[in-house]
Amino acid sequence: MTNLLHILLAEPFRLALALLLIMSFVGVNAAYLVWVERKGAGRFQRRPGPTEVGYAGLLQPVVDAFKLLSKQLILPTGVDATLFRAAPLLVMAPALIGLAVVPFSEKLLGRDINVGLLLIFALGSINVMAIMLGGWSSRNKYAIISAARVVSQNVAYEIPTLLVVITMIMVTGSMDLNEIVRQQAGGFWRWNLFRWDVNPLAPATFLIFYICMLAETNRAPFDMAEAESELVAGAYTEYSGMGFGVFFMAEYTNILLGCSVATVLFLGGWQSPVGILPGLFWFLAKMYFLIFSVIWVRWTFPRTQFYGLLNLSWKILIPVSLLTLILTGAMLKIFSV
Amino acid sequence: MKNGLKEIFTGFNSLVTGMRITIGQFFKPSVTTQYPHETLPIPARFRGHIELVLDPETGKAKCYACKLCERACPSDCILVDGAKLEGAKKKSVTEYRLDFTKCSLCGSCVEACRDGAIRFSRDYNLAGFSKEEFIMDLFAKLEAEAQAAGAPPAAPDAPGKPEPAAPAPTQPPPPAAAAPKPEPPKMEPAKVDAP
Numbered sequence: 001m002t003n004l005l006h007i008l009l010a011e012p013f014r015l016a017l018a019l020l021l022i023m024s025f026v027g028v029n030a031a032y033l034v035w036v037e038r039k040g041a042g043r044f045q046r047r048p049g050p051t052e053v054g055y056a057g058l059l060q061p062v063v064d065a066f067k068l069l070s071k072q073l074i075l076p077t078g079v080d081a082t083l084f085r086a087a088p089l090l091v092m093a094p095a096l097i098g099l100a101v102v103p104f105s106e107k108l109l110g111r112d113i114n115v116g117l118l119l120i121f122a123l124g125s126i127n128v129m130a131i132m133l134g135g136w137s138s139r140n141k142y143a144i145i146s147a148a149r150v151v152s153q154n155v156a157y158e159i160p161t162l163l164v165v166i167t168m169i170m171v172t173g174s175m176d177l178n179e180i181v182r183q184q185a186g187g188f189w190r191w192n193l194f195r196w197d198v199n200p201l202a203p204a205t206f207l208i209f210y211i212c213m214l215a216e217t218n219r220a221p222f223d224m225a226e227a228e229s230e231l232v233a234g235a236y237t238e239y240s241g242m243g244f245g246v247f248f249m250a251e252y253t254n255i256l257l258g259c260s261v262a263t264v265l266f267l268g269g270w271q272s273p274v275g276i277l278p279g280l281f282w283f284l285a286k287m288y289f290l291i292f293s294v295i296w297v298r299w300t301f302p303r304t305q306f307y308g309l310l311n312l313s314w315k316i317l318i319p320v321s322l323l324t325l326i327l328t329g330a331m332l333k334i335f336s337v
Numbered sequence: 338m339k340n341g342l343k344e345i346f347t348g349f350n351s352l353v354t355g356m357r358i359t360i361g362q363f364f365k366p367s368v369t370t371q372y373p374h375e376t377l378p379i380p381a382r383f384r385g386h387i388e389l390v391l392d393p394e395t396g397k398a399k400c401y402a403c404k405l406c407e408r409a410c411p412s413d414c415i416l417v418d419g420a421k422l423e424g425a426k427k428k429s430v431t432e433y434r435l436d437f438t439k440c441s442l443c444g445s446c447v448e449a450c451r452d453g454a455i456r457f458s459r460d461y462n463l464a465g466f467s468k469e470e471f472i473m474d475l476f477a478k479l480e481a482e483a484q485a486a487g488a489p490p491a492a493p494d495a496p497g498k499p500e501p502a503a504p505a506p507t508q509p510p511p512p513a514a515a516a517p518k519p520e521p522p523k524m525e526p527a528k529v530d531a532p
């Protein structure tokens with residue numbers, strides 16, 4: 001009886017609360033990651049970044065949000081109105097749903113399901129579709145070129161990502177993110193990043209995952225889809241106001257999700273490496289370190305050329321990730337039967 | 338295979354080097370001068386538009402309207418007029434008009450001046466809404482300056498002892514009669530170039 005009550009009454013409230021928390025977290029996070037990005041870009045180039053609005057420019061995201069919200073949503077002539085309007089929502093939704101299964105700490109997660117990893121990567125491919133739709137429906141040459149690039153780039157990078165993820169599923173034997181984190185308890189040498197015993201190429205696996213995450217979120221140096229110096233704003237060219245704003249938010253949310261998954265899979269999620277401070281702190285610290293490194297990479301490397309991008313994936317990442325998959329399989333077969 | 342591996346490792350190494358360099362820059366101090374809030378020191382030989390030099394002894398312009406500068410000007414943008422006042426040995430300047438719209442800041446006028454009666458001002462905040470704002474009445478400007486410096490006779494505007502260039506003005510400058518813009522210029526004693 002109490003069980004039924006729990007399912008009927010408590011659970012919907014819990015889910016609604018989780019969704020609300022995730023959405024507000026994503027909103028604030030996207031707004032302030034733009035600030036961090038601009039400040040970081042400034043520091044890397046030895047200038048101060050935004051300073052004028054609020055202390056150290058801290059109110060800049062608020063002002064930017066007001067600007068975007070107050071702008072008109074222009075629907076250019078000849079666009080496919082339905083797809084054009086749906087594309088930003090389709091980019092945003094998978095990232096939000098994906099965050100629902102990410103364990104921010106042992107107890108703090110939206111939904112503890114046993115195929116969380118599958119859910120994230122299944123929805124992750126919608127993201128590509130949505131950017132393609134946005135580009136396609138814009139009826140703009142730059143947007144269409146960008147859409148074509150997004151598809152070929154993501155086809156190229158989905159493969160090594162999934163190979164790496166399969167390797168990690170073989171190592172951990174689970175698709176439940178919380179379970180994967182629980183296995184990595186007891187100091188940083190127990191993190192999947194250092195599981196030499198089952199995956200001799202574990203750090204390389206992490207690196208491949210990281211590179212693929214950069215490519216999948218269309219971040220520099222793989223921002224072929226946006227490529228502002230060649231394609232105006234790529235698939236986002238025709239979008240104005242909050243349509244563009246949602247694409248932007250989705251980009252940062254996808255980075256957040258990618259870094260969260262990397263943290264869970266390789267860096268021990270909410271496990272503390274030294275045994276002090278709560279799990280939430282460690283999760284956020286690891287995740288934001290990864291996000292900082294994404295910004296760091298962006299302001300270090302120039303954009304690759306398109307064939308360079310595909311070469312990297314097909315000639316290096318896919319063979320190496322296949323090799324790790326086979327090696328891991330062999331190690332598991334030989335040593336832990 | 339061997340070459341491929343080598344390429345991967347050298348490539349990766351160069352990426353790591355790049356990352357190391359950028360993070361090094363990240364922790365170094367910023368080199369930006371936040372312009373409206375802070376300014377760089379003006380170089381001693383900065384060439385602004387010209388201005389008349391005040392004679393600290395008489396409290397009047399040093400200029401005695403010899404019109405050498407007017408003649409030296411290749412752009413024909415200086416207009417000088419003078420009159421002989423009663424009891425004075427030399428003429429004194431009564432009008433000095435600079436058409437800054439035509440001036441190319443060549444400095445021939447300052448070079449031509451025999452007594453260091455004109456110099457480059459240190460005013461670089463020049464902006465205005467009409468062309469007329471840049472036809473400057475330098476004589477009126479000097480009068481206003483002399484008036485402001487009037488209370489203590491030998492004001493720090495003495496051209497004989499130039500002070501080192503500093504970023505901030507030593508005193509709030511007087512609003513010049515023909516000031517072309519809302520914010521008064523930074524009026525510091527300029528170092529007069531040796532003729």
